[in-house]
Amino acid sequence: xxEIIIPLIFVTVLVIAAIRKKDSYSAFTEGSRGAxxxxxxxxxxxxxxxxxxxxxxxxxxxxYLSKAVSPVMNLMGIPSELTELMLVRPLSGAGAIGILxxxxxxYGVDSYIGRxxxxxxxxxxxxxxxxxxxxxxxxxxxxGYAIPVALFATLAGCITGCAILRVM
Amino acid sequence: xxxxxxxxxxxxxxxxxxxxxxxxxxxxxxxxxxxxKLAIELAALYGFWLGFFGILEKTGxxxxxxxxxxxxxxxxxxxxxxxxxxxxxxxxxxNLLGLGNASTPMAIKAIKEMDTGSTRASQNMIMLxxxxxxxxxxxxxxxxxxxxxxxxxxxxxFLLPATVATVLSTIIGITLVKLIGLLxxxxxxxxxxxxxxxxxxxxxRGLLRGSRRSQ
Numbered sequence: 001x002x003e004i005i006i007p008l009i010f011v012t013v014l015v016i017a018a019i020r021k022k023d024s025y026s027a028f029t030e031g032s033r034g035a036x037x038x039x040x041x042x043x044x045x046x047x048x049x050x051x052x053x054x055x056x057x058x059x060x061x062x063x064y065l066s067k068a069v070s071p072v073m074n075l076m077g078i079p080s081e082l083t084e085l086m087l088v089r090p091l092s093g094a095g096a097i098g099i100l101x102x103x104x105x106x107y108g109v110d111s112y113i114g115r116x117x118x119x120x121x122x123x124x125x126x127x128x129x130x131x132x133x134x135x136x137x138x139x140x141x142x143x144g145y146a147i148p149v150a151l152f153a154t155l156a157g158c159i160t161g162c163a164i165l166r167v168m
Numbered sequence: 169x170x171x172x173x174x175x176x177x178x179x180x181x182x183x184x185x186x187x188x189x190x191x192x193x194x195x196x197x198x199x200x201x202x203x204x205k206l207a208i209e210l211a212a213l214y215g216f217w218l219g220f221f222g223i224l225e226k227t228g229x230x231x232x233x234x235x236x237x238x239x240x241x242x243x244x245x246x247x248x249x250x251x252x253x254x255x256x257x258x259x260x261x262x263n264l265l266g267l268g269n270a271s272t273p274m275a276i277k278a279i280k281e282m283d284t285g286s287t288r289a290s291q292n293m294i295m296l297x298x299x300x301x302x303x304x305x306x307x308x309x310x311x312x313x314x315x316x317x318x319x320x321x322x323x324x325x326f327l328l329p330a331t332v333a334t335v336l337s338t339i340i341g342i343t344l345v346k347l348i349g350l351l352x353x354x355x356x357x358x359x360x361x362x363x364x365x366x367x368x369x370x371x372x373r374g375l376l377r378g379s380r381r382s383q
Contacts, residue, residue: 041276123331154337
């Protein structure tokens with residue numbers, strides 16, 4: 001079902017272009033022209049974040065930090081085994097995938113913890129990454145309350161998701 | 169963001185200083201390597217999706233979609249201009265379809281369009297960030313695929329709570345941004361009221377004083 005949606009949209013768009021007698025080829029070229037300069041703008045931010053996230057993981061600091069906050073997580077109904085996932089998720093998508101796979105192989109995919117991890121990963125985003133990349137082509141330096149609000153909303157969603165799983 | 173980054177980096181490198189100092193630079197360079205790899209991958213994805221958006225724009229489909237979602241976008245982003253609205257619509261559509269990498273270039277363009285030269289993020293910019301960050305994703309395809317490869321009996325079993333979680337987080341996010349925006353506006357108005365009152369009172373006081381003197 002999901003596999004068919006995107007190609008279907010594609011075909012529809014191409015057919016509409018033909019009906020309206022527009023040149024898809026030149027439109028595509030024109031659109032993708034800005035991609036490399038966009039990347040050039042995004043790249044320094046990408047490197048700055050990923051460099052720090054990698055040391056954060058490899059130094060074991062993320063592991064100890066999750067140990068320290070896990071009682072708080074437990075109190076909110078999120079299994080303490082998933083604290084590191086919650087901690088890394090807003091920082092790095094690839095890092096969180098690695099932790100998710102580890103959770104699956106350690107506790108089992110269909111266990112409560114495994115399903116909780118799926119909900120947490122599936123309903124959250126790389127908040128820090130997004131908020132840095134989005135502003136890479138603007139003058140904005142101060143993001144105001146964007147990150148706290150996004151993190152709080154995500155946390156509330158995850159708590160609810162885990163609570164629903166408990167009664168399911 | 170810069171504070172979080174600074175604390176994370178300082179903490180991590182200091183921790184490695186005591187445990188394994190040789191690993192510090194290796195890890196940081198490994199992270200930079202990963203960034204270059206991701207950048208090349210993203211350049212391809214951005215190029216592809218921006219090209220596709222080029223067709224959407226040329227055929228007028230982008231305008232049509234933007235007009236269709238106009239009431240929603242106008243409510244969420246008051247005072248947004250025509251081009252910005254188009255980008256925001258595309259960003260939200262891509263997010264809904266679970267195409268995170270297609271939504272990013274649209275968001276960057278939308279924010280550029282909203283930019284007024286100020287260094288402080290406007291409420292509309294914050295709204296866009298929060299909506300994307302709470303990811304109203306209807307089909308978390310990555311997780312379903314991962315669960316299947318790990319031999320799950322029912323890979324889509326978590327969809328209901330995940331959907332509730334993501335809808336709830338998006339609603340909370342939107343409400344909070346709107347509320348905080350209202351709060352700031354009220355505070356701003358109060359300040360202006362005080363100024364106006366002071367401005368009004370000053371000449372009155374002068375008059376009173378003047379009349380007293382004449383008596």
